[in-house]
Amino acid sequence: MSNNRRDFLKLSGITGMGLLGAGLSGFTPEQLNQVHAQSQRKHVQRFNMSGFAAPKMNVVRVGVIGLGMRGPGAVNRLSKIEGVEIKALCDLRPEMVDKVMKSLEGTSHKPETYSGSAYAWKKMVDRDDLDLIYIATPWEWHTPMAVYAMEAGKHAVSEVPIAITLEECWQLVETSERTKKHCMQLENCCYDFFELMTLSMARDGYFGEIIHGEGAYIHDLLDLNFKKGDGYQEMWRLQENYRDGNIYPTHGLGPICQIMDINRGDQMDYLTSLSSNDFHMRAHAEKLAEEDNFYATYATKKYRGNMNTTVVKTKKGKSIMIQHDVSSPRPYSRIHLISGTKGMAQKWPTEGISSGHGWLKEEDMTALREKYTPEIVRKVGEMAKQIGGHGGMDFMMDWRLIDCLRNGLPLDQDVYDAALWSAITPLSEWSVANRSNSIDVPDFTGGSWSNNSPVDITLAGGGTTGVRV
Template structure:
C-alpha cells in the first residue's frame, strides 16, 4: 500500500481497524489486517446520542430565502442563474477564490434584468467566512472542491445558516459525524445536493414504490458510469486539477451518491430501514496511469501525475440493510462505456430499470409494452413533475433535475416543510464511498455503515415527495 493510501486511511479514522473479534466485519477475518478495535468502534460503531432529530424537521417558514454562493467554477454559475428564476429568492452574496469568476456571474445576473444586487467576495482563502457571518443570509450554497465541503458547511451552520452542499458532503467519516452533530445542535438543515433524486424516472419509480407498485422492494442498483478521462486530465477542467488528485490517492467508489441516493429514498434508508454493512472490490487501474504517461511525454506539466496510485477502473460495492435487503453501486469514470446510473428497482411484484433504456415489468409478464408503459407513467407521475416538469426541462440543469431540486429546496424552506434529503442522508450516502475504500484496501472484507440516526431510522417517516399542500413558489418565465 502506498504512503498516500496509508495517509488517507489514517485521516478517515479507519486505518488499522481490526477484523477479529470486533463484530464489525461480518466474520470475514484475515490475519493480514492489524488489530484496532478502538478505532473501529469510534468511527463505524460510534455511540451517538441524538440531540435533535433532523429527519422530518420543519424549520420556521421563510417568506424570502436569502442565498449566498460559495464556488463559481463548474457548478456554481448554473445554480445561481437557475435560482434567479425562482420567486421568493434573493441572491445576496457571490464568492469564489478567483475574482474573474465572481465578476462573470455578477454580470450575468445584471444582464438578466432582475433586482439582485449581491455583494461579492473574492481573492482570499477566507472570503467565504465573511459572507457566512452576515445576518441577512438564510442559506449557503456550496459548490467548491470536495475537501472544502465540510469545513464550509460546519461554519455556515454555526453562523445560523441552512446549508446546501454539493456531493460528496465529506471526505472522512469523522467529518460525516461533525455534520450530523452540528446540524442537530444548531437545528439548521444540511442538505447534500444530490440532483439525481430529482430526475424524472427516478421520481416516477419513487412514487410507484410509495403506491406499492413493486410490492416489497428487496434490491436496488445504481451507478456512476461516466467517461471523464479527458475532463479529469484537462487543464481547463477542475481548478488546480483537484478532481484528478482525488483519483490519484483514493481507491474505491469515489462518487457513489448519484446512483445510491435515489435507491436509498425508494428503499426508505434512514426512514424505516438502514444500511448495515458493505463490501467493495475494485479492478486495477488500466487507463489513468497510462494517460498520465502519454500526456507527460508531450507536456512536463503532467509529470507529477505519473504515479501508480490511481484508483481502479471499476468499483463494485454491495450493501446489506438492517432488514435483509441489498443494494449494488458501481463507479467507473474512465472506460468508454455509455453513460449509466443503472437505477434498478426490484420488488416482489415488479421491477423497473432506467439504463440502457427505461423498462418496467410487473408479475411474470415480462417488460411492459410501450402503450402499457405510457399508461403506468401517466398514472404514477408525481405531482411535482406534473407541475414543473416541462418548465424544468426548458430552464435546464442536467435535463431539468437541477432546477427541480433547487425549486423544491426553496419551496420547502418557504413553507416550513421537511427537506427531502436531510443531514443523515448526506452523511450515510457519503460514508458509503469512504467505507468502500477501506474494504478495497482490505481484500473486500465487510465493514459496518455507521447509524448516523442513532436508531431513529426505526421510526422516521419515509420521504414524502408530494407538494404537501404547498408548491406555492412561482417561477419567472
C-alpha cells in the first residue's frame, strides 16, 4: 500500500467509522456552518478531468461492491456486455453474494467473492487485477469506497448520490485529479430515451439558447421507505429522510445540466431552497408503531418536509428548478422541462415539444424522434429495453461506460458532475435551515468550466462494443 493511501486512511477515519453516518441524522448547527464554509472554498485545479480519456483497455475487469437493491441488476447487465470480465463480487451478507453467483451460472464470469465483514470490500479493491470498481452500497459508503478505489489505481463508478457532504465532494475531485482515475456517478436518467433526444435537439440548436430547466424526483415511496429488508440494510434509506433538503436531486438534475452545459460553458452560481412541513412521514411511522414495536424508534424522529423546491441561478443568468417529494400521493415525475428562446420540451405528465403557443401534433413528434434519436439509442436501444433496468436506460448507461473505457474516450459524466450534482443536497439543507437564504455553489472545476467542451453524445471513436443477448 502506498504512503498516499496510508495517509488517506489515517486522515479520513475510514478504518473506523469517522467518515460514515454523517447523513443519517440531519446536520447539526456546527455541520451546517461547515457547509457554508465549504461552499466558499476556492479550488486550484491540479489536472482537468473534464474531457480526460484513460488509455484504451480491450477487457474491462470489474469488481462490484453491494449486492442489495441495485447491485444484482448491475451484475446482470455487465455480464451481457462484450469486453467485460466480472472478476470479484462483494457484499456484507454472504447470502446475497451466493444469490448473485448463482445468477452467473452458465456465463463466462467466474468472480471471486468477498463478504462477512463491513470492510471485506477493501481486500477486494486491493487486488491488482481490477480496472473498475462498481459501487452499489448504501449512500454513506459511496465516497469512502470511490476514494479508496482511485487511491488503489482503479476507476470508480458509484450509484447516486456519490457524496452526501461537501467535504466528500471535494475529496472526490481532489483524488480524481491527483490519481487521474475516472470517478463517475451512475446517473442513469441521463440515458433515458426522451432525455437523450432532447439533448440531441439542444445540441442542434432546436430550442435556441436555453433559458430555464426543471427536474425533479417526485415518487410516492411512503410505504417503501418504511419497508423492512428489501435490500435497504438497517433501514438506511428511511434514515436519509431525516435530512431536510433535496436529498435526491440527481435524477432530475443530471439531464438538465447536460443540456444547459453546466460545468462545460456555464456554471451554477448560487441557490435557495425551501421545504414544506412533514405531513406524512412521522404520522406514518406512528401508525406503524401501533402495530409493530420495531417502528417505535422511527416514530420519534423528525423527518424532512414533503416537498422541497430548490432554485439555482447560473453564472450566465439562467435558472434551474429542482424538486423532491417521496411521501405525497402523486404520480411519478422527473418533470424534465427545457425552455429556450425558440422552443421547449417537457416529459411529464406526457412527452411534449412546443415551438410556440401549443404542443406539436403526434405526426410532428414522430418526425422529430426520427431526426433526433441519437446514435446510442439506434445502436443498443432495443437491446437495452430487452435486457432492462428502468426501461433500458440502466443498460445504455453501463454499455456506454464500458464502450468509452474500451475505446479510450472521455466519459459522459466526470468527477465535477458527480460532485456538483451531489452538492445540491447539503447546500439545500443549509438554505432550508436558514429561512431559504441563498448560498454560493462551489466551482469544483476551478474555473475550467468556461472552456470545457459540452458532452458529446455521438459514438465518434466508439460504438464498437457488442452485446451478449
